[in-house]
Amino acid sequence: MLISDASKIAFVRTTLAALLLGLTALIVIVLFNLWLVHEAGVYSERVNAARLQRTAIIDLQNLILDAETGQRGYLLTGNPAYLKPYLEARQNSEAQLAGFMSIMNGDPLQKADASKILPLITNKLAELQQTIDLANANKRDEALARVKTDLGQALMVQARRLFSVMLQRSEETIDAAVRDEQQSIATLRWVTICGAIFIVIVVGGSTWVVMLYTRRLIHAQKEIGALNHGLEERVRERTAELGRANEEIQRFAYLVTHDLRAPLVNIMGFTSELEESLKVIQSAFRSTHTSGEVNPTDGPAAEETRTAVLEELPEAIGFIRSSIRKMDRLINAILKLSREGRRVLTPEALRVDALLKNAAANVQHQVAEADGEVEIEAKVPAVISDRLALEQIFGNLLENAVKYREPQRPLRILIRAHETPGRRIIVEIEDNGRGIAKADHERVFELFRRSGDQSLPGEGIGLAHARTMMRNLGGDITLASELGQGTTIKLNLPKDLRPLLAIQNGVNP
């Protein structure tokens, strides 16, 4: 099971979505926290304000009580020393009242009640002042009578009721603010817990997805490894099989050509015997017909004998001989190929550019005769291959380039060599020769096949031989050509021959 593109995209999407969700949850929690902090500030302000109110209420109440206490003490004793609390209260009253009002200012309900208290306090203070003034004027009885009117008492009762209402209200405000604050803390707790759970779920989910994906990835990797191994194994098997098949073909070619040779020896031998016998007959014929001409009186049979002995038999023998020679050449070509195929390759470190230069130097004479030049652009590392095979291939191809040149123009041969990925070397031999017709591009690599004008001598072996050798080296040879323009032969060979040989010999590299 390999991981499909769709599942890869799904994985990326899932992980990304989980990340975004987690991030969103985190942002929500942070924002909520910020809001709650702000709220907490608001609550504490509310609490502070209510506490200030409470303090102001209590202080004012105390002020009035102090003032009353001072008045009562003074009226009872007549001692001015008892008047001290009153005097202090009286002195502070204005400022405290102003402060009280300003504190209540922000709260409409409290302010309403405070406005009600204000005249009560003023009246009370005025009542107190009147009694004290009477006492100071030695009208103590009048002052006491004034007290006994309960006017001051009534004012105080009213004021106390209002004070307690206001006090109650500020207590409630404090309680409410504290409750709200606790509420918001509870909310914060829940939001945090829920957010944390959510984040944990998201992170856990994505971790699970990642783990799942990683596991599949590892599994897929293992599978690829196994496949790869199997593939290598298969390639090795196939290569070995090919090697065996190739060996069999070489062996077959060897046996066939070898067995063809034996009858050829007979044909050749008895043809020679025939020729010898013919010479005997001819000399006998000549000795009876010294002029070389048949006597007309001998009849038509004598003329036929003359033609047969002096013309037809030698001609037939000549054809037999030339055919045998041709057959012998062909058999030798096949033998050469099969022998090359069976040759044990000896890999060694070789410099391709040096080999090319050498091959070019070997044809330098013919190239110069054709008014041509050979250019080599080879920047390749050393290869490990068979020297003899490479020398033969390069030599063969350069000879072809020289041989099949276009006589109308000076010969140009350009040799390029470079390394390609996969540890292979490419050698290209480009000429401006007569070229090969498209139909013959593959055919010229076949044994005994030649392309184009057959006026130049040749057996049609060279390229077949080059291909056999290239394939033995684990490479290949191809060509690109335009008739009349030139030909580019492309060689592709492995940088190192040894792994191939190891496979062919059945050894694990």
Added chain:
Amino acid sequence: MNPHAKPVKIVMIEDDEGHARLIEKNIRRAGVGNEIIPFVNGTDALNYLLGDDRSGVASSGRQQLILLDLNLPDMTGIDILQKLKGNKHTKRSPIVVLTTTDDSREIQRCYDFGANVYITKPVNYEGFANAIRQLGLFVAVMQVPETA
């Protein structure tokens, strides 16, 4: 040739009768008149050389030169070469391998197994005739030991 010795017989093992005939003709042309005993397969040749029991006693006391082709219908010439060189009665008889093969490994193997001479039959008849005639001249002057 040693006048006291028995005349050397040439044992020719060659499946191709045409070749056999050409070889005989050319040996005769070299002036060699020794008896030639031809065999066209390995079994008959071994029957003659080693006897039906393959002990080799059959060859005892003979003076013989063996011309051996490697390609035989019933066995390879190499088998015969090994048997003859491995037998105490026939191991001293000179064996001339005369075959169409010019494969270097084959040549090495033949000499490894004790072949005395290896000659490739040239396809070119002049070459062939020449080689056989020279072999004939060589046979005419060589000493062939009597087999044990």
